[in-house]
Amino acid sequence: MNWLVNTVGAACVLLVLRDVFHTLWHPTGHGGLSRLVMTGLWRLSAATAPRRRAAGLVGPIAMVVVVVMWALIVVVGWALIYWPHMPEAFAYAPGLIPAEHASFTDALYISLVNISTLGLGDIAPAEGWLRIVAPLEAVVGFALLTATVSWTLGIYPALARRRALALRLSHLARTHPAAEQIDTDSGAAILDSLAAGISVLSVDFMQYAESYYFHDGDDRTSLACHLGYVCDLADRAAGARHADVRLSAAVLNAALEDLAAILDQRFLRTHGTPRQIFRAFADDHGRRSGT
Template identity: 60%
Template structure:
């Protein structure tokens, strides 16, 4: 029975490690806990009366919540591993009151001290397998800290790339380039550059799915609001006379279709056209599509 309880703790720890792997390091980023928390908080914010303000807080708060859940589950998982063997399989320092406390409380205390790598030493494992398990928990705690820092350092550059593309499209829309502007060497370079940036954003949504739940603030920096204009630019390029501009227009249109497919499959589940998906994306982020 003692080993069955410990195996429950092992299962909890492995579940968090799996979620860490899929959220931070797996190319498709299918994290279970993180995706559930972010999706739930996003839906709650959309139903709130303070929707614009709440949507802006979802991304950062959801990341903090996910990291907190990872830490709590790891601590509880290791505590459950220790619990059936407490205090008999551990050595207590002279004068320690640990043996006078409930075994579960001592187990949580030991787990918290170990995962934080404090190493106070008032409770130390005595049996051989526990002497191996305890340092392993410290390694897991260090991995959690490293993973949290890596997650933050990865997600915000992805948001920057998305907002840069949005602002560029907004500036182009304000400039209102004519058919003559697009049907030129500079127009071909412009459309090709936009296609490259759209592909980068598409990859970001694949590898950093959490970025979807970050609200972009103002309309001019919101990709959800200006993607409709990118579609119009692609069509304008496809209708040009110059073959290089038509090719660049085809590239941009293909990149936008690919981005719409990712948004639809992973977040919106609309099964619609590119225009319909982008309109749903804008509505989900409380934005209106910019008209050509």
């Protein structure tokens, strides 16, 4: 029976490590737990009112929930490793009666002490292999802390890039550039820069898929509002007389198609055209895309 409890505990720890790996360090992967939490809270927010206020909290709350789940599962997993070997495999401080401190609650206490690197020492592993396993929990705890910081430092710059591009598109839409202004060298340069920005967003959605579940604030910083406008701009430029503008428009259209494919494969599942996918993206974020 002891080996079964130990196996369940080790499986819990490995589950979290796998989830951290796929969430943070696997460029095109989703973590299982993090994805379930993010999508679950996002769908829950769709049923609340007002939608925008609820959606704005999904991303930050989901990150906190995921990190707490990682920590709790690791703590419980290690406690399941310790528990079957208590009290005989542990040394107790004077004044503690081993038989009275061998419950699962005591195993959780030891696990919490180890993962937080407190090192109180009132209950310490005495058996050889446990003296190796216990410090490993402290290493995993430090790794979780590092992973949390890395995750935060990765997602928020990705969100800043997305919102900055959306704001730039808002500025461009508000200037209403005429066809003759687009059909110039400067127009080609603008289209090239937009294609580069869209390509960066495609990478961000692959690398930091959880960033999809963050709300973008007002309409000027909402990418979902402006993708329709970009499609229109690319279509207008495709008929330009200037060869460089037509080439830039083709590159921008290719970047938009790639972004639409990523959004559809990972989040929306519409199997539609890029414009249909972008409308679904806008609807999912409680927005109306530009046309």
